[in-house]
Amino acid sequence: MRETPDPQTLLDWYDVHARAMPWRTPPADKQAGIRPDPYRVWLSEIMLQQTTVAAVKDYFVKFTSIWPTVADLAAAEDADVMAAWAGLGYYARARNLLKCARAVVADHGGAFPDTVEALQTLPGIGPYTSAAIASIAFDRQATVVDGNVERVMSRLYAVEDPLPTSKPELTELATNLTPTSRQGDYNQAVMDLGATICSPKNPACGICPWRDPCKARALGTAAELPKKLPKKVKPTRKGIAYVARRPDGAWLLETRPEKGLLGGMLGWPGSDWNEDPQPHPPIETQWQDTGMEVRHTFTHFHLKLQVLTSWAETEPERGQFVPHPQFSPASLPTVMRKVYDVACHHVTLN
Numbered sequence: 001m002r003e004t005p006d007p008q009t010l011l012d013w014y015d016v017h018a019r020a021m022p023w024r025t026p027p028a029d030k031q032a033g034i035r036p037d038p039y040r041v042w043l044s045e046i047m048l049q050q051t052t053v054a055a056v057k058d059y060f061v062k063f064t065s066i067w068p069t070v071a072d073l074a075a076a077e078d079a080d081v082m083a084a085w086a087g088l089g090y091y092a093r094a095r096n097l098l099k100c101a102r103a104v105v106a107d108h109g110g111a112f113p114d115t116v117e118a119l120q121t122l123p124g125i126g127p128y129t130s131a132a133i134a135s136i137a138f139d140r141q142a143t144v145v146d147g148n149v150e151r152v153m154s155r156l157y158a159v160e161d162p163l164p165t166s167k168p169e170l171t172e173l174a175t176n177l178t179p180t181s182r183q184g185d186y187n188q189a190v191m192d193l194g195a196t197i198c199s200p201k202n203p204a205c206g207i208c209p210w211r212d213p214c215k216a217r218a219l220g221t222a223a224e225l226p227k228k229l230p231k232k233v234k235p236t237r238k239g240i241a242y243v244a245r246r247p248d249g250a251w252l253l254e255t256r257p258e259k260g261l262l263g264g265m266l267g268w269p270g271s272d273w274n275e276d277p278q279p280h281p282p283i284e285t286q287w288q289d290t291g292m293e294v295r296h297t298f299t300h301f302h303l304k305l306q307v308l309t310s311w312a313e314t315e316p317e318r319g320q321f322v323p324h325p326q327f328s329p330a331s332l333p334t335v336m337r338k339v340y341d342v343a344c345h346h347v348t349l350n
Contacts, residue, residue, distance in 0.1 A: 005156055005213045007179040007186055013209035014189035019196070021053065022060055027185050036184070038112040038137040039070045045132045046097055046124060050090050050299070053195070059088050071110050074101040082264055083331035090299075091265050091333065095258065096124025114138040136184040143175040144187040148194025153177075154226035155198060158215035162227035170226075198222075236302040239273040241294065241336075242281055243343035244312045251327050252282060252312070254319030261298065267336040268343075269319045273303060282318040285310045292342045296335040307339055309346040324349075 015027045023044035025036040043063060047056045062084060067073040073081070078098060085094035100123045104112055112133065113119055119130035134140035150163060153170045161169065179186055197204045205217045216222040244252035254269050256262050261273075269282035281287060287308040294305040329340045 003213045005177060005210050007177060009209050010189045010193065011179075011182060011186055014185060014192060017192070017196070018185075018188070019053075019192050022057060022064075024188070030185065036137045038114075038133060040064065041137040042070075042100075042112060042125075042129075042133050043073075043097075045129050046093050046100075047088065049093060049129070051088060055088070059085070069110075070101050070104050070112070073098070074105040078264070079266075083266070083328070086265065086331050087334050087337070089334065091262050093124065095264050099123035100125065112137070115140060116142050132187070135187045139182065139184050141178070141180060141183055142187075143171070143178045144191070145171050145174050146191060146194075148191045148198075149174055149187075151200065151226055152190055152194045152198045152210075155203070155216035155222045156210060156214050158219055158221065159225065160227065162229045165229065166226065234297070234301050236304060237273040237275065237277075239277045239303065239305050240271040240279060241268045241305045241307050241339045241343075242270060242283075242287065243268050243307065243309045243339060243347060244283055244285065244316070245309075245347040246313055246321055247311060249324035249349050250321035251324065252316055252319050253322050253327070254282070262333050262335075265333045265336075266331060267333065268339050269316075270305070281308075283310075283312050283314060283316040285312040285314065288346065290342055290346055294335065294338045294342055296338060303335065305335070305339060307342045309343045311347065 018024070018027055020026070021044075023040045025034055030036070044056065044060055047060055063073075066084065067076055076098070081098055082091070082094055085091065085097075088094075103122050104110060113122075114134065114137070116127075116130045116134045119125050119133055120127070125133070128144065128146070131142035132144045135142040135144055150167070150170045153159065153173045154163075154166065157173055159166050159169060159173075174190070193208070193210070197208050201223065203222050205211050205214070205222055208214065208217075211217055214222065216225050242252070252269065253266050256265050256267055258264050271277040271280045287310045290307045290309060292307055294307055296303045296305070329337055332340060
């Protein structure tokens with residue numbers, strides 16, 4: 001009979017092999033009585049949604065150096081936070097970040113609530129994030145299930161049903177295995193196992209702390225799991241981006257509507273993004289086609305942008321001219337930075 005997976009075996013492995021991350025309290029520090037900072041846990045979890053650890057690290061360090069506490073973030077200017085977030089993607093997270101910080105300060109005295117239920121009353125915090133914060137920051141009984149955990153559970157129990165169909169079963173298996181102590185360390189341990197050993201391709205089963213009870217390893221099917229349903233083909237949309245500049249060097253920019261894609265972010269005026277975009281210039285002037293196309297992929301579609309440039313002095317119908325010293329391409333979301341990279345050579349000051 002194969003042995004049952006033992007959470008303590010994984011915790012022993014984690015105590016030695018835990019990944020070092022700027023938002024994490026190492027297991028040795030926790031055992032010495034140092035508690036995780038709920039603000040840092042929350043901030044990292046919001047940043048990590050739909051994003052990799054490697055992409056998040058520098059942003060996290062930047063945010064916590066500028067706004068070291070939730071009260072500091074709550075008092076920040078919206079534009080400053082959106083600019084600091086630029087390039088991290090999924091910009092609704094940045095808007096909810098501010099709303100949540102302000103709600104924590106206004107409604108909870110600057111202290112994050114410590115239960116899953118109370119955390120879910122805050123903007124931008126759903127079931128996964130509330131479980132992660134409650135578990136990691138407060139050691140509450142909560143199971144955290146991300147892609148790493150799903151992969152570990154599917155292999156540990158040889159679950160053949162494909163994702164996302166198997167999500168409820170994998171969540172139940174993960175919940176049943178979660179111990180009643182050191183929940184935060186345990187949840188991080190499972191995620192670390194999936195990220196470093198039980199990886200998507202070529203899992204290192206020989207050095208896995210759960211190699212003996214792993215059913216997929218015994219069957220020789222670990223590398224095949226989890227199975228996934230075929231992905232839908234992403235449609236392609238098109239659009240036009242207008243980059244105008246005044247002779248004094250100012251750039252014509254606009255703040256996108258709060259709701260919708262790239263909501264609240266600074267960007268270039270443009271047309272709608274669809275199969276047949278119609279011209280919608282922000283200012284009456286002679287527009288020149290750069291002859292280059294910007295391509296960018298969002299979660300649900302691919303985008304191709306035609307880039308038009310012009311020198312202009314009249315008042316725009318949309319947007320506002322931003323003086324060159326106040327303009328930073330780094331404050332633009334990635335797709336808008338791509339447009340800048342194409343356009344800047346065509347509207348260079350002499």
